[in-house]
Amino acid sequence: MTGTGSRTSSPTLDEVAVLAGVSRATVSRVVNESPRVSPEAREAVHAAIAHLHYVPNRAARSLVTRRTDTIALVLSESDTMVFSDPFFASIVRGVSAAIAETELNLVLLSARDAREQEKVGRYARQGHVDGVILMSLHREDPLPDILTAAGVPLVFCGRPFDGRPVAYVDADNSGGGVLATEHLLAAGRRHVATVTGPMDMIAGVDRFAGYRTALERAGRPQRPEHVAHGDFSEAGGARAMTELLERAPELDAVFVASDPMAVGALRALRGAGRRVPDDVAVVGFDDAEVAAACDPPLTTVAQPLADMTPLLTELLLRQIDGVAETAESRICPTRLVARASA
Amino acid sequence: MTGTGSRTSSPTLDEVAVLAGVSRATVSRVVNESPRVSPEAREAVHAAIAHLHYVPNRAARSLVTRRTDTIALVLSESDTMVFSDPFFASIVRGVSAAIAETELNLVLLSARDAREQEKVGRYARQGHVDGVILMSLHREDPLPDILTAAGVPLVFCGRPFDGRPVAYVDADNSGGGVLATEHLLAAGRRHVATVTGPMDMIAGVDRFAGYRTALERAGRPQRPEHVAHGDFSEAGGARAMTELLERAPELDAVFVASDPMAVGALRALRGAGRRVPDDVAVVGFDDAEVAAACDPPLTTVAQPLADMTPLLTELLLRQIDGVAETAESRICPTRLVARASA
DNA sequence: GACGTTGATGGAAGCGCTCTCACTTTTTCG
DNA sequence: CGAAAAAGTGAGAGCGCTTCCATCAACGTC
Numbered sequence: 001m002t003g004t005g006s007r008t009s010s011p012t013l014d015e016v017a018v019l020a021g022v023s024r025a026t027v028s029r030v031v032n033e034s035p036r037v038s039p040e041a042r043e044a045v046h047a048a049i050a051h052l053h054y055v056p057n058r059a060a061r062s063l064v065t066r067r068t069d070t071i072a073l074v075l076s077e078s079d080t081m082v083f084s085d086p087f088f089a090s091i092v093r094g095v096s097a098a099i100a101e102t103e104l105n106l107v108l109l110s111a112r113d114a115r116e117q118e119k120v121g122r123y124a125r126q127g128h129v130d131g132v133i134l135m136s137l138h139r140e141d142p143l144p145d146i147l148t149a150a151g152v153p154l155v156f157c158g159r160p161f162d163g164r165p166v167a168y169v170d171a172d173n174s175g176g177g178v179l180a181t182e183h184l185l186a187a188g189r190r191h192v193a194t195v196t197g198p199m200d201m202i203a204g205v206d207r208f209a210g211y212r213t214a215l216e217r218a219g220r221p222q223r224p225e226h227v228a229h230g231d232f233s234e235a236g237g238a239r240a241m242t243e244l245l246e247r248a249p250e251l252d253a254v255f256v257a258s259d260p261m262a263v264g265a266l267r268a269l270r271g272a273g274r275r276v277p278d279d280v281a282v283v284g285f286d287d288a289e290v291a292a293a294c295d296p297p298l299t300t301v302a303q304p305l306a307d308m309t310p311l312l313t314e315l316l317l318r319q320i321d322g323v324a325e326t327a328e329s330r331i332c333p334t335r336l337v338a339r340a341s342a
Numbered sequence: 343m344t345g346t347g348s349r350t351s352s353p354t355l356d357e358v359a360v361l362a363g364v365s366r367a368t369v370s371r372v373v374n375e376s377p378r379v380s381p382e383a384r385e386a387v388h389a390a391i392a393h394l395h396y397v398p399n400r401a402a403r404s405l406v407t408r409r410t411d412t413i414a415l416v417l418s419e420s421d422t423m424v425f426s427d428p429f430f431a432s433i434v435r436g437v438s439a440a441i442a443e444t445e446l447n448l449v450l451l452s453a454r455d456a457r458e459q460e461k462v463g464r465y466a467r468q469g470h471v472d473g474v475i476l477m478s479l480h481r482e483d484p485l486p487d488i489l490t491a492a493g494v495p496l497v498f499c500g501r502p503f504d505g506r507p508v509a510y511v512d513a514d515n516s517g518g519g520v521l522a523t524e525h526l527l528a529a530g531r532r533h534v535a536t537v538t539g540p541m542d543m544i545a546g547v548d549r550f551a552g553y554r555t556a557l558e559r560a561g562r563p564q565r566p567e568h569v570a571h572g573d574f575s576e577a578g579g580a581r582a583m584t585e586l587l588e589r590a591p592e593l594d595a596v597f598v599a600s601d602p603m604a605v606g607a608l609r610a611l612r613g614a615g616r617r618v619p620d621d622v623a624v625v626g627f628d629d630a631e632v633a634a635a636c637d638p639p640l641t642t643v644a645q646p647l648a649d650m651t652p653l654l655t656e657l658l659l660r661q662i663d664g665v666a667e668t669a670e671s672r673i674c675p676t677r678l679v680a681r682a683s684a
Numbered sequence: 685g686a687c688g689t690t691g692a693t694g695g696a697a698g699c700g701c702t703c704t705c706a707c708t709t710t711t712t713c714g
Numbered sequence: 715c716g717a718a719a720a721a722g723t724g725a726g727a728g729c730g731c732t733t734c735c736a737t738c739a740a741c742g743t744c
Contacts, residue, residue: 010467012494012700023724028702038722058468059410061727062401070470072449081429083424086704092452093421100457105465108450123447126400127614128412145652149354201393248602354730365694370732380692402730405699 011052020048031056049196062127070105071316072129074120076143077136078112086230086288091157092133096310102317104130111143121146131316133157141199153319155312159202159329167319168329169312172302173203176334177210178217180255180283180301183336185218189253189281193226195240195255195265204232207257207285226251230261237261241268253281253342259288262298266341281342297339304332343361353394362390369449373398404469412447413658414471416462418485419478427574427602428630433477433499436651444659446472453485461550464489477497481542495661501671509661510671511643511654515545518551518676520559522597522625522643524679527560531595531623535568537582537607539599546574549627559675562588568593572603578604583610595623595684601630604640608683623684639681646674 017027022041027039030045037045048054062068073095075082082088092108099106107129111117124132132147135157147154148166156168183191194211197204198277208227215222225247228240237256241264244251256262262284266276274280276296284291287302311330318324359369364383370388371379379387390396404410415437417424424430434450441448449471453459466474466489473495476485481503489496490508497508526534534641550569557564567589570582579598583606586593598604604626608618616622618638618655626633629644653672660666 013702014700024701025703025724025726026722029723032702036722041722055464055467057405057700058403058470059404060729061702063399063405063700063731064702064731068401070465079431081436083428083434084426086425087423089425094423096421096452096454096458100461105470106452108452110434110448110450112438115442119442119447122397123412126398128400128447240665242589355732356730366731367694367696368692371693374732378692383692399730402699403732405730406732408699529718547697 008114010057011054013054013056016045016052016054018050019052020044053240062219063294066127067266068128068130069103070107070129071099071131071133071295071320072107072109072120072124073133073135074111074118074134074143076111076138079110081233082110082136082216084234085258086290087258087286088136089324090288090305091309091312092307093312095133098310098313104317112128113144116144117141117146121150124152125150131155131320133312133316137201138160138198145275152259153316155316155319157308157312159206159331161202167315167324167327168330169308169315170202170329170331172331172334173206174210175284176301176303177207177257178214179210179336180285181211181214181335182218183283183299183338184255184281184342185214185220185251187281187342189252191248192220192253193228193244193248193251195228195230195237195244195256195261197229197261198231199229201232204229204257207255211255223248228262230257232258232261233265234260234267237264238268239264241265242272244271245269245274250313251280251334253283255285256326259284259286259291259298259300262300262341263290276341283334283336283342287337292339293339296341299339299342300337301334302337303334308333349515352399352517353396354398355398358390358394358396360386361394362386384683408469410470410472411445412449412471413473414462414466415453415473415475415477416447416453416485417449417477418453418459418480418483418669421452423575424452424478426576427600428575428632429480430628433651433654436647437475437655440652440655446659456484459483459485459488463492463526464472466494466621467492474499474660475485475526475654479503479544480540495658497506497658497661499650499654501548501673503544504616507669508671509657509666509669511650511657512544512648512671512673514673514676515548516555518627518643518645519549519597519599520556521552521676521678522555523553524560524595524629525641525680526563526595526623526684527556529623529684531566533590533593534562534595534597535570535586535590535593537570537572537579537586537596537603539571539603541571541573546571546599549597553597572599572606574600574603576602576606576609579606580610581606581608583617587611587614587616593602593622595625597627599627601626601628601633601640604642604683605632605636608636608640619683624683625678629679631681634681638683641681641684642679643676644679645676650663650674 013024013027017024026041027045027049030042070160109120111120131153133155159168159170196208228243230240274283284298284300287300291298291300322334343629355366359366369382369387373382394482451462453462475497477499501510501512538550570585572578572582598607618624625641626642629642632639633642
């Protein structure tokens with residue numbers, strides 16, 4: 001505790017009360033829009049507030065209300081990923097928009113490494129936020145346990161690995177994987193490979209599961225050399241595609257578990273002289289903006305982000321307001337968007 | 343104020359004091375690491391804290407200390423931009439890392455539209471944060487005024503438009519523009535065009551100024567048809583490059599004011615059948631990761647981000663601690679990174 | 685051995701706000 | 715016209731914490 005800063009001390013509720021000629025309680029009522037205030041008092045208070053540029057001190061209010069009116073969106077991912085994958089942008093934008101409708105504030109917290117995760121945990125436990133939305137969870141992430149233990153209202157963006165009873169919203173990833181794979185099969189493709197997401201993320205696991213389910217239903221063999229693991233990044237997608245071409249040159253279709261990876265795969269295919277969709281059909285996942293823009297336009301599985309982000313927010317607010325009975329969760333349907341690549 | 347939530351009320355300082363058999367004052371001293379506590383008392387308190395899982399209530403502490411130990415990094419930009427331009431990622435990562443060294447928390451706030459700007463302003467005035475780093479400022483952004491009026495310690499990432507006396511850190515953008523343009527000139531290029539950044543951002547303006555300065559120094563005419571305005575995005579860069587090729591087909595070099603735009607420009611040039619660097623030399627700005635990876639590798643102007651982000655943090659902390667005399671600011675030198683594109 | 689010193693500790697006063705409760709005034713209705 | 719209900723208001727008790735100040739024990743010092 002070195003200095004004091006030069007912040008001119010702002011006016012308090014008392015000063016407003018004195019100026020308005022009423023009691024502190026009345027000022028508080030006006031500020032909190034209680035209906036039981038006479039119009040005259042209300043006006044006097046408003047005038048005083050305007051005159052003094054009064055702004056309520058949040059710490060004092062929080063101390064008694066036990067609320068901060070801010071929620072955190074925690075990005076549990078390397079920021080290279082966060083800032084390059086359009087999926088994150090979409091979620092942030094969507095949640096942000098949903099929160100903007102309310103009186104709440106939204107803060108973004110990054111939790112890339114153990115140290116930052118610890119800080120986020122402390123931040124939440126200290127009562128800085130009323131609730132947390134956790135996204136991009138990896139299998140071993142300690143944050144779910146930390147935050148659950150802290151008793152903070154919590155919603156996951158994405159199904160949790162263990163079946164823990166927690167509120168979450170997710171796209172139907174496995175259903176989407178089935179959709180994509182069946183689309184390829186229905187087009188008469190014989191050798192359908194896949195570039196999966198990271199296997200320590202549920203979206204990676206579930207989309208892969210969908211691929212396998214579809215093959216199984218079609219009575220097709222699952223060949224290990226048709227599976228390469230990516231990391232949801234464009235570079236990773238290119239790498240995995242190259243690997244696949246080496247191991248299984250006969251492939252004529254590939255389900256790539258994210259659009260950025262699909263862009264990389266497209267590049268790798270072009271580099272290898274394969275034409276899309278003539279030689280190899282490609283289906284991506286996400287329906288990111290880039291999907292429609294790339295060459296050829298990418299057939300992909302769309303997630304209903306427009307539904308998911310408000311839902312995420314709603315579930316959290318319900319928990320905060322204490323009206324959520326049990327941990328609710330929602331799986332949102334995915335749909336295939338057919339374009340030229342498959 | 344509907345419900346109460348089910349958060350089990352956490353233990354207070356008093357309870358710790360009772361359990362440890364000391365006074366509240368002593369517990370507070372231990373928590374705040376005051377040296378004037380006997381080892382026995384300290385140990386007893388630590389034991390009690392561990393036993394109760396005590397976490398200090400931040401609101402109560404802030405109320406008296408007038409500090410929150412959190413600072414905000416405000417992204418005053420559309421999130422499409424934020425999430426696609428690697429420059430943002432670098433700043434966020436750098437500041438994040440610098441903050442991680444300290445006891446402070448970092449929150450990211452988005453301020454895309456007037457409504458969000460208002461919220462950010464309120465958030466700061468209500469005392470949620472000890473200081474603010476403002477980045478990606480556009481000319482008409484109201485946030486600087488709002489935050490200055492709020493008396494919040496403030497550092498700009500980027501020189502302010504007006505010469506207001508405010509702390510800021512910026513790269514030497516105009517110097518970088520000179521560097522890039524002179525490099526092109528020195529290579530014997532006769533018709534050096536430029537794709538600028540947005541003219542409502544200081545980085546766009548300054549880099550363009552550098553381009554003009556270099557032409558002037560070399561005694562070359564400044565031709566309006568050699569200037570096209572971009573928006574720092576890849577698509578914008580491609581668009582501007584196309585425009586340039588139409589207006590000034592004779593051009594044999596172009597200074598593109600950001601790497602993402604340069605990638606777009608490279609694409610446009612390839613599309614138009616121009617070879618780089620044979621027909622047209624290209625210099626970018628930022629030295630983003632993509633610069634080394636693209637084809638051909640991009641000659642670009644590097645910003646010393648590794649210096650800038652700690653500086654940004656340091657300047658802010660100094661203000662918060664009240665040791666900053668006046669508004670300090672720093673311009674960090676840029677340097678040319680020569681690669682194949684020019 | 686009386687004295688100031690030093691170090692450790694607890695009592696208590698707030699920080700700025702909310703909210704219960706009691707009080708006064710006004711309205712309503714039998 | 716009186717009693718009950720409703721409406722508006724203020725006093726005051728905290729919320730959990732820090733910190734000033736007083737206290738007290740243990741320590742040299744002459």
